[in-house]
Amino acid sequence: MKVFGLEEISAAAKPAVVFDAMRAALIAHAEGRTSVPAPMVLEFPQYAGDTHVKAGHIAGTPYFAVKVASTFGSVNNGLVLAVDATTGQPAAVLADEGKLTAWRTAAAGALITDAMTPSGIDEVAVLGTGEQALLQVLWLRELRPVNRVKVWGRRPEAVERLCAALAIEGVHATPDGLTGAPCVITTTAAREPLPLEAFWAAVHITGVGTDMPGKGELPHEVFARALVATDDHAQCLHHGDFGNAVRAGVINEDADISVGAVLRDGRPSGEHSRSVADLTGVGATDAGVAAAVLSQLVR
Amino acid sequence: MKVFGLEEISAAAKPAVVFDAMRAALIAHAEGRTSVPAPMVLEFPQYAGDTHVKAGHIAGTPYFAVKVASTFGSVNNGLVLAVDATTGQPAAVLADEGKLTAWRTAAAGALITDAMTPSGIDEVAVLGTGEQALLQVLWLRELRPVNRVKVWGRRPEAVERLCAALAIEGVHATPDGLTGAPCVITTTAAREPLPLEAFWAAVHITGVGTDMPGKGELPHEVFARALVATDDHAQCLHHGDFGNAVRAGVINEDADISVGAVLRDGRPSGEHSRSVADLTGVGATDAGVAAAVLSQLVR
Numbered sequence: 001m002k003v004f005g006l007e008e009i010s011a012a013a014k015p016a017v018v019f020d021a022m023r024a025a026l027i028a029h030a031e032g033r034t035s036v037p038a039p040m041v042l043e044f045p046q047y048a049g050d051t052h053v054k055a056g057h058i059a060g061t062p063y064f065a066v067k068v069a070s071t072f073g074s075v076n077n078g079l080v081l082a083v084d085a086t087t088g089q090p091a092a093v094l095a096d097e098g099k100l101t102a103w104r105t106a107a108a109g110a111l112i113t114d115a116m117t118p119s120g121i122d123e124v125a126v127l128g129t130g131e132q133a134l135l136q137v138l139w140l141r142e143l144r145p146v147n148r149v150k151v152w153g154r155r156p157e158a159v160e161r162l163c164a165a166l167a168i169e170g171v172h173a174t175p176d177g178l179t180g181a182p183c184v185i186t187t188t189a190a191r192e193p194l195p196l197e198a199f200w201a202a203v204h205i206t207g208v209g210t211d212m213p214g215k216g217e218l219p220h221e222v223f224a225r226a227l228v229a230t231d232d233h234a235q236c237l238h239h240g241d242f243g244n245a246v247r248a249g250v251i252n253e254d255a256d257i258s259v260g261a262v263l264r265d266g267r268p269s270g271e272h273s274r275s276v277a278d279l280t281g282v283g284a285t286d287a288g289v290a291a292a293v294l295s296q297l298v299r
Numbered sequence: 300m301k302v303f304g305l306e307e308i309s310a311a312a313k314p315a316v317v318f319d320a321m322r323a324a325l326i327a328h329a330e331g332r333t334s335v336p337a338p339m340v341l342e343f344p345q346y347a348g349d350t351h352v353k354a355g356h357i358a359g360t361p362y363f364a365v366k367v368a369s370t371f372g373s374v375n376n377g378l379v380l381a382v383d384a385t386t387g388q389p390a391a392v393l394a395d396e397g398k399l400t401a402w403r404t405a406a407a408g409a410l411i412t413d414a415m416t417p418s419g420i421d422e423v424a425v426l427g428t429g430e431q432a433l434l435q436v437l438w439l440r441e442l443r444p445v446n447r448v449k450v451w452g453r454r455p456e457a458v459e460r461l462c463a464a465l466a467i468e469g470v471h472a473t474p475d476g477l478t479g480a481p482c483v484i485t486t487t488a489a490r491e492p493l494p495l496e497a498f499w500a501a502v503h504i505t506g507v508g509t510d511m512p513g514k515g516e517l518p519h520e521v522f523a524r525a526l527v528a529t530d531d532h533a534q535c536l537h538h539g540d541f542g543n544a545v546r547a548g549v550i551n552e553d554a555d556i557s558v559g560a561v562l563r564d565g566r567p568s569g570e571h572s573r574s575v576a577d578l579t580g581v582g583a584t585d586a587g588v589a590a591a592v593l594s595q596l597v598r
Contacts, residue, residue, distance in 0.1 A: 001378075001394055003302055040336035040354050042363060047385050053354050053365055055339050064341060066352055066367050068380060070387025077387045079300075081367060081378070086346050088369025088376045093392060095300055 003093045004297055012296035013103055015142050018289055022107040023263050025058060025288030026231065030260025033059045034284035036232070041212050048073045050212065056283030057085055063294065065287035069101045071189075076102065076131065080290045092294055104289045105281060106135035109208045112229060112259050112277040113185060114143040116267050117204040121182045122147040125202075127194050127217070128187035129153035129162045132208055136185045138169060152177025152198055153188075190217040206277040213239045218276070220248040227272040228256040231279045242278040301391045303596055308395050311595035312402055314441050317588055321406040322562050324357060324587030325530065329559025332358045333583035335531070340511050347372045349511065355582030356384055362593065364586035368400045370488075375401065375430065379589045391593055403588045404580060405434035408507045411528060411558050411576040412484060413442040415566050416503040420481045421446040424501075426493050426516070427486035428452035428461045431507055435484045437468060451476025451497055452487075489516040505576040512538045517575070519547040526571040527555040530578045541577040 028034050040053040049072035057064035064085045069078035076098035082091045094100060113136070122145045126133045129151065137149055149171055153159045159175045166173035180201035186194060188209045196219045199205060209217045223245035230236035237243040237253055246253045257268065259277060267275065327333050339352040348371035356363035363384045368377035375397035381390045393399060412435070421444045425432045428450065436448055448470050452458045458474045465472035479500035485493060487508045495518045498504060508516045522544035529535035536542040536552055545552045556567065558576060566574065 001302070001392075003300070003392070035341055037339035037341060037352070038337070040339060040352070042334055042336060042354060042356055044356075044384060044387075047387075049385075049387050051354075051363070051382065051387055053336070053339070053352065055341060055350075055352050057341055057343075064350070066365070068365050068382065068389070070382065072385075072387040075387070077389070079380070079389050081380070083350065083367065083369065085343060086348075086371075088343075088346075088348050088350055088371040088374070090367065090376070090378050090394065093300075093302070095389065 001090050001092060003095055005095050006097050006099060008297060009094055009096050009099065009293060013100065013293045015139065017292050017296060018103050018107045019111065021288045021292035022104055022285055023111055025285040026108065026260040027264045028058045029232065029282055029284045030258035030264065035059070036283045039283060044072070052211065054281065054283035054286055056287040058284055058288055061085065061287070061291055063091055063287065063291045065283070065290040067101065067283065067286040069098055074130065080286060082290050082294050094290055094293065100289055100293065102131055102135060104285055105132060105208055106139040108231065108279055108285065109136045109185065109206050110139035110143055111263055112279070113140055113183060113204065113206045115262050116229065116275045116277060117183045121203065123181045123183065125150040125152065125177045125181035125184045125198060126187065127152045127177055127184065127198055128209060129155070129158035130187060132187035133162055134165050136187060136208065137166060137171060141171065146171060149173040150177040150179065150181050151175055186217045188217045189215060191215055193217065193219040196221060202274055204275045206279065207241050208279045210239070210241045211280050216241055216244040220245045220250045222274065223251040223276060225273040227270065227275040229259045229262050229275070229277045230256045231259045232282045233258065235280045235282070236278045240278045240280045300389050303391060303393050305394065305396050305398060307596060308393055308399065308592060312399065312592045314438065316591050316595060317402050317406045318410065320587045320591035321403055321584055322410055324584040325407065325559040326563045327357045328531065328581055328583045329557035329563065334358070335582045338582060343371070351510065353580065353582035353585055355584070355586040357583055357587055360384065360586070360590055362390055362586065362590045364582070364589040366400065366582065366585040368397055373429065379585060381589050381593050393589055393592065399588055399592065401430055401434055403584055404431060404507055405438040407530065407578055407584065408435045408484065408505050409438035409442055410562055411578070412439055412482060412503065412505045414561050415528065415574045415576060416482045420502065422480045422482065424449040424451065424476045424480035424483045424497060425486065426451045426476055426483065426497055427508060428454070428457035429486060431486035432461055433464055435486055435507065436465060436470060440470065445470060448472040449476040449478065449480050450474055485516045487516045488514060490514055492516065492518040495520060501573055503574045505578065506540050507578045509538070509540045510579050515540055515543040519544045519549045521573065522550040522575060524572040526569065526574040528558045528561050528574070528576045529555045530558045531581045532557065534579045534581070535577045539577045539579045
């Protein structure tokens with residue numbers, strides 16, 4: 001069994017590789033060609049830690065993946081195990097320190113944000129100031145121009161740090177995220193809805209932060225009469241912002257379409273207040289990305 | 300991150316180490332001192348394969364474990380990942396090729412068989428002819444005398460092979476398992492109940508084969524008025540032989556006691572037809588055994 005470290009993985013996991021694998025995996029998932037058991041969560045409250053274990057397989061592909069991704073305080077860690085789907089033999093450990101999860105989340109968010117946000121919109125508000133806040137913008141910029149970013153977060157010093165990090169990457173960023181933008185991306189671990197005012201100008205919203213029961217970052221109101229895309233219907237209903245809005249009575253539980261179908265067919269037309277993409281993270285996409293990166297590594 | 304191979308693991312995982320870790324883990328689990336998410340199962344019917352992913356943590360211990368255990372055809376494989384429970388950092392991969400699961404299953408079965416079978420009984424019937432059939436006998440023999448083993452299986456050549464393997468280990472074994480014995484151990488992947496006649500003489504039955512929905516090896520009748528011990532109440536109710544018997548109306552769903560309590564306090568007295576131990580495998584015991592073996596390896 002081979003163990004690949006972060007340096008090798010970083011060199012192999014080019015955005016083009018991750019985008020292609022992610023798009024294919026999300027479409028496969030939408031078409032029922034994946035096998036994805038319900039994820040496991042272990043919580044370590046005394047260390048502000050939680051660990052998610054996800055597994056998945058895309059039918060007909062050579063590997064399935066088992067992923068362990070931990071967040072303790074503000075530190076992400078983890079690895080992805082690729083297992084031969086014809087023999088059950090462990091093929092490789094991708095000791096990615098949680099980076100593959102960060103990149104696939106960034107890729108999924110960027111793909112669906114780009115697919116659902118009308119072309120011509122180049123102003124984005126980012127709520128949250130962590131690693132995903134930066135990555136969502138940078139990966140979206142791989143797909144379309146992003147000329148202005150407005151940042152909001154609870155801690156002013158973190159907002160300042162993100163604006164500076166974006167500036168280094170050549171992105172014009174300002175600390176006025178609360179005034180909103182046509183495209184809003186939320187990347188927090190919030191357990192209470194974010195300020196509603198940040199969403200008034202939103203034509204499209206992508207939420208990537210809510211990934212377990214108890215979390216919830218989008219105000220329920222934003223789902224009212226919205227076009228909603230979920231990366232996994234059952235999972236988003238169970239512990240995504242979509243499910244929170246359903247339980248609040250704002251939207252019907254059968255009102256969503258799949259992210260994969262939007263990526264395959266484009267955004268459907270119709271009368272909606274706005275569009276919302278709810279991403280909770282699907283184990284089959286970990287399998288798809290791990291297999292794509294592994295095939296680069298063993299070339 | 301360290302990767303330990305099977306040879307090192309075999310040298311470290313002495314029966315005494317595994318028995319101690321397993322007993323402590325089962326008692327901790329019975330006392331609510333463990334954290335065990337529901338396991339994940341992936342199925343690969345075209346390769347006669349299934350993969351179980353289990354995770355668990357014993358409160359206050361330094362590592363949690365994530366285990367991937369596959370059976371494709373008759374071949375077991377897998378590994379155990381030990382993760383630092385204070386930081387989320389992967390500490391070691393125990394590339395055990397599925398052996399730690401085999402040993403911890405053998406240890407759990409032997410511990411509860413020994414604890415529930417009246418002393419003086421040294422005759423065992425083993426139903427099933429795979430690796431666990433052999434291991435259950437050999438590990439039980441570490442705890443008490445086993446002077447006669449009666450073997451039953453669907454394939455005569457497999458029965459003969461197991462009898463020969465037991466003979467090599469100095470155990471007198473004969474191919475007449477269907478006539479039963481006071482102590483019966485079932486180790487099959489059966490989806491239909493095993494022949495009832497094999498259980499008529501049973502004072503105690505330990506079932507280790509039923510570990511996912513759709514499987515079931517014990518005839519429901521053996522649970523009637525029996526003293527039942529389960530390694531995890533919810534899990535055995537969901538996909539153990541205990542649950543199958545409950546759904547058949549043979550026993551109440553609150554009739555079981557925990558294996559850990561029996562190991563801690565001994566077998567309770569009372570009027571019962573027989574005793575039955577239903578083991579489905581608990582992720583916390585993987586954590587306990589992995590931590591114990593890892594502490595031997597890094598000494």
